[in-house]
Amino acid sequence: MKKRFASFVALALVCAMTLAACGGGGNAGSSTAASTAAEEVSEAADTSAAETTEETEPAAENENVLYYIATDDASSERVNYPFNNRARFFCNLLWRSLLTTDADFATFKGDLASDYSVSDDGLTYTFTMADVKWSDGEPVTAEDVKFTFEMILQLTSINSNYANAAKQIVGANTFQPGGDLEGITVDGNTVTIQLDSLYADFEKIMSQIAIMPKHVLEGEDFTVFAQSSFFDMPVTNGMYKVEEVVPANYIIYTINEHYEGEKPQIEKIHISALSDPIVAAQGGQLDFWNTNNPAEIEAFRAMDNFTEFDINILYYRYFVVNCYDDDGNPNALMDPKVRQALVYAIDRQALVDAYYDGFGVVSNSGGVPNTPEYNSAQSDMAYDPDLAKSMLEEAGFDFSQTLRLRYYSGDQTTQNFMEAIGAMLNEIGIQTDVMKFENDATEELWTLRNYELAQKNLSAFTYSEWYGEYINENYAKVLGDIDPEFSQLITSYNTTVDAAERQQSFDDLQMMEQEMIYKLPLFTVNQKLFVNTDKIELPSGIEFGNPWYNYDMQFESWSVK
Amino acid sequence: MGKFILKKVLMMIPMLFIVSLLVFFAIRTTKADPVTYLIPADVVISEENMEALRARYGLDAPLYVQYFRWIGNLLRGDFGKSIVGGTSVAAIVARSLPATFELAFGALIISSVIGITLGVLSAIHQNGIIDYVGRFIAVLGTSMPQFFFGIIMIQIFAIKLGWLPVGGRTDPSVVTFWDRAKYLVLPTLTMSIAMISTLLKYSRNSMLEVLNRDYIKTARMKGISERRVYITHALRNALRPVMVIIIFRLPLLIGGSVVIESVFSWPGISTQIVGATTSGDYPVIMVTTLLIAATILVSSVLLDIITALLDPRVRLGKE
Numbered sequence: 001m002k003k004r005f006a007s008f009v010a011l012a013l014v015c016a017m018t019l020a021a022c023g024g025g026g027n028a029g030s031s032t033a034a035s036t037a038a039e040e041v042s043e044a045a046d047t048s049a050a051e052t053t054e055e056t057e058p059a060a061e062n063e064n065v066l067y068y069i070a071t072d073d074a075s076s077e078r079v080n081y082p083f084n085n086r087a088r089f090f091c092n093l094l095w096r097s098l099l100t101t102d103a104d105f106a107t108f109k110g111d112l113a114s115d116y117s118v119s120d121d122g123l124t125y126t127f128t129m130a131d132v133k134w135s136d137g138e139p140v141t142a143e144d145v146k147f148t149f150e151m152i153l154q155l156t157s158i159n160s161n162y163a164n165a166a167k168q169i170v171g172a173n174t175f176q177p178g179g180d181l182e183g184i185t186v187d188g189n190t191v192t193i194q195l196d197s198l199y200a201d202f203e204k205i206m207s208q209i210a211i212m213p214k215h216v217l218e219g220e221d222f223t224v225f226a227q228s229s230f231f232d233m234p235v236t237n238g239m240y241k242v243e244e245v246v247p248a249n250y251i252i253y254t255i256n257e258h259y260e261g262e263k264p265q266i267e268k269i270h271i272s273a274l275s276d277p278i279v280a281a282q283g284g285q286l287d288f289w290n291t292n293n294p295a296e297i298e299a300f301r302a303m304d305n306f307t308e309f310d311i312n313i314l315y316y317r318y319f320v321v322n323c324y325d326d327d328g329n330p331n332a333l334m335d336p337k338v339r340q341a342l343v344y345a346i347d348r349q350a351l352v353d354a355y356y357d358g359f360g361v362v363s364n365s366g367g368v369p370n371t372p373e374y375n376s377a378q379s380d381m382a383y384d385p386d387l388a389k390s391m392l393e394e395a396g397f398d399f400s401q402t403l404r405l406r407y408y409s410g411d412q413t414t415q416n417f418m419e420a421i422g423a424m425l426n427e428i429g430i431q432t433d434v435m436k437f438e439n440d441a442t443e444e445l446w447t448l449r450n451y452e453l454a455q456k457n458l459s460a461f462t463y464s465e466w467y468g469e470y471i472n473e474n475y476a477k478v479l480g481d482i483d484p485e486f487s488q489l490i491t492s493y494n495t496t497v498d499a500a501e502r503q504q505s506f507d508d509l510q511m512m513e514q515e516m517i518y519k520l521p522l523f524t525v526n527q528k529l530f531v532n533t534d535k536i537e538l539p540s541g542i543e544f545g546n547p548w549y550n551y552d553m554q555f556e557s558w559s560v561k
Numbered sequence: 562m563g564k565f566i567l568k569k570v571l572m573m574i575p576m577l578f579i580v581s582l583l584v585f586f587a588i589r590t591t592k593a594d595p596v597t598y599l600i601p602a603d604v605v606i607s608e609e610n611m612e613a614l615r616a617r618y619g620l621d622a623p624l625y626v627q628y629f630r631w632i633g634n635l636l637r638g639d640f641g642k643s644i645v646g647g648t649s650v651a652a653i654v655a656r657s658l659p660a661t662f663e664l665a666f667g668a669l670i671i672s673s674v675i676g677i678t679l680g681v682l683s684a685i686h687q688n689g690i691i692d693y694v695g696r697f698i699a700v701l702g703t704s705m706p707q708f709f710f711g712i713i714m715i716q717i718f719a720i721k722l723g724w725l726p727v728g729g730r731t732d733p734s735v736v737t738f739w740d741r742a743k744y745l746v747l748p749t750l751t752m753s754i755a756m757i758s759t760l761l762k763y764s765r766n767s768m769l770e771v772l773n774r775d776y777i778k779t780a781r782m783k784g785i786s787e788r789r790v791y792i793t794h795a796l797r798n799a800l801r802p803v804m805v806i807i808i809f810r811l812p813l814l815i816g817g818s819v820v821i822e823s824v825f826s827w828p829g830i831s832t833q834i835v836g837a838t839t840s841g842d843y844p845v846i847m848v849t850t851l852l853i854a855a856t857i858l859v860s861s862v863l864l865d866i867i868t869a870l871l872d873p874r875v876r877l878g879k880e
């Protein structure tokens with residue numbers, strides 16, 4: 001009996017050990033038979049990992065590594081697609097643009113371009129390429145730049161800033177895949193970009209568009225580039241390259257040996273697939289995190305090893321106004337007076353105080369109060385429910401109808417303030433139905449459009465991005481034809497290069513926007529950045545910029561203590 | 562026996578076909594357009610480009626054509642590609658299904674060893690300290706939500722003590738068995754707790770019932786040692802219904818690991834399904850759902866066979 005019992009225990013232990021050891025992740029040699037078998041199973045199972053994984057040395061304790069996390073499936077499966085935005089700092093470390101900028105996104109200098117010039121009429125940009133190599137050792141050429149812009153014109157999923165800038169290039173509107181983009185000419189290591197019309201933010205956009213390798217991507221189907229296998233193990237031109245990808249587990253960056261600039265001091269970036277940043281930070285798996293989520297901010301503030309940094313960015317929270325009913329007929333919101341009344345009916349300051357105390361600012365237009373560009377002549381549209389009610393009555397608003405308020409952010413704060421907004425509207429007699437979108441936000445917002453007010457967020461790179469929304473196809477579906485004078489002001493703002501004239505356009509835009517309320521403004525929210533300064537030594541005086549965009553973070557000067 | 566198994570396996574074919582129909586049409590007849598999931602809300606895309614994307618993924622064909630194309634590809638071993646990441650669904654399944662199996666089998670072994678041992682000891686020492694402890698664990702395991710238990714485990718063992726990782730399945734430093742095992746400890750223990758409670762209660766009750774049977778009294782009267790009575794005569798018979806419970810729980814563990822996988826960021830099949838659902842990745846949703854259904858069907862067939870083997874009163878293949 002003892003023998004049988006011992007056999008049973010031994011069998012159970014072997015089973016447990018084998019099961020425990022099986023599965024993905026084993027990399028280097030193993031020290032037990034069980035783990036050897038497990039690695040074989042792992043190799044057979046993790047085919048995609050095997051395809052994209054290089055042999056690496058096992059990491060030691062206290063190594064020179066910065067930890068970060070990928071909280072969503074797309075980011076943990078492979079390297080982020082950089083053409084919707086530069087997608088947080090870990091994308092910026094892999095790819096570079098023609099230009100780079102400081103954290104204020106106002107001063108520019110060459111990055112992949114060693115030098116650049118702009119013609120007197122502002123329509124011709126000439127870039128001289130620096131002596132830079134891709135992570136596979138091939139040179140980064142002027143042809144890569146032309147290839148990238150031709151690619152951008154074919155992408156179906158693309159940041160509107162990039163698309164708008166690319167459309168200004170001569171020949172862009174008639175460009176066909178496989179053709180030659182007339183407005184970009186290459187002469188040796190010089191690339192010249194000719195614009196059809198002035199585009200004030202062109203340099204800004206040149207500091208954002210990641211240049212891609214023509215020698216790797218030629219022949220790629222760019223309609224589905226976001227799903228391309230290129231991002232499994234991409235060729236890069238930044239200070240880091242991708243060393244290892246174990247999908248849904250981790251991604252490792254290591255220093256790009258072909259990077260010609262000052263080498264970074266941090267040897268590796270470890271990006272784990274962990275969904276909760278707070279738990280990850282507490283468990284030592286996260287050294288750097290930006291957020292505007294009040295619950296996360298509170299939790300990070302409670303961790304002594306993290307230091308908080310403020311980042312002022314254009315992060316708008318607002319309502320998209322749908323001026324049409326489900327049958328496509330204009331509804332009450334087509335009247336600007338009704339839209340203005342709704343602004344007066346919502347106590348936006350109370351919402352900021354309750355949910356974003358210290359980092360939210362009530363906004364009345366695209367201009368953000370307390371910034372130099374803000375037109376202080378505009379009204380603050382402070383909470384006034386009586387005025388709101390009388391304006392609605394004046395406009396003949398039918399109080400028996402129900403306004404459908406929708407939102408897509410799943411966080412508790414959004415849910416809370418949406419419920420609060422519903423209650424505020426109820427107070428002046430408006431019936432509301434507050435609900436989270438059931439389907440994908442893009443489809444609900446622009447295709448189904450079963451709402452009157454839909455809460456949306458925009459992390460705008462520039463004011464042009466906020467105003468650019470008014471003149472795109474999506475907003476035309478919910479707003480109809482906007483006032484031609486307003487469109488003209490937007491065009492004028494986008495194409496005016498002179499600073500004083502541009503500010504005048506912006507002042508006029510803000511005033512007219514407040515009158516029309518094509519989007520119902522709520523507030524802007526700044527970002528908080530938390531860095532584990534017990535571990536990471538930052539360069540003194542470092543300034544952080546919008547985390548969704550590319551700027552010089554002086555990452556080469558960051559080090560592990 | 563062979564006939565019995567063959568009959569069960571053949572019965573699975575029409576069932577899988579029906580499941581595939583249900584899965585496909587349930588997912589594809591919702592009003593959601595999978596292509597819009599690929600486009601962020603801030604991105605403007607022309608209708609022409611939308612049509613190009615739909616054509617690229619074969620979504621412009623009638624639904625029945627899409628179904629037969631999908632099922633035909635499945636039968637040829639082509640599971641398709643994720644429309645979100647572009648990764649082959651076969652690779653996603655090959656990576657995530659073993660992770661879920663690992664968790665499920667680990668939990669099954671831990672819960673079986675602990676649950677049965679405690680249940681048997683509780684029955685032997687009825688109304689003693691071990692019995693009270695066992696009953697307390699049983700109540701705890703039944704009443705405490707798994708996610709809450711998981712969070713407590715993370716707080717204590719990963720964050721406060723720093724003994725174990727907060728989540729995930731592996732890292733680049735994994736070399737030895739123990740490196741690898743540390744990732745399994747918390748999720749399997751958390752997943753085990755409810756099942757320990759179930760098995761503890763079943764094995765205790767079953768053992769108590771058997772211990773009161775006449776043949777046990779006879780064995781004792783014959784002067785057989787208590788240990789032999791418990792192990793040879795009582796335990797063997799008491800474990801039959803418990804074994805059925807264990808096998809019956811396996812498909813539930815595989816299909817129901819979503820909470821554990823989410824709390825511990827475990828890259829299993831449930832995480833894949835949840836992620837694919839929120840991102841509208843219909844090729845992944847369809848294949849993974851079908852696979853889980855197939856796993857549950859296979860487990861049910863296994864359950865029938867093992868039940869028949871354990872209980873001679875069940876006549877295999879006979880009415």
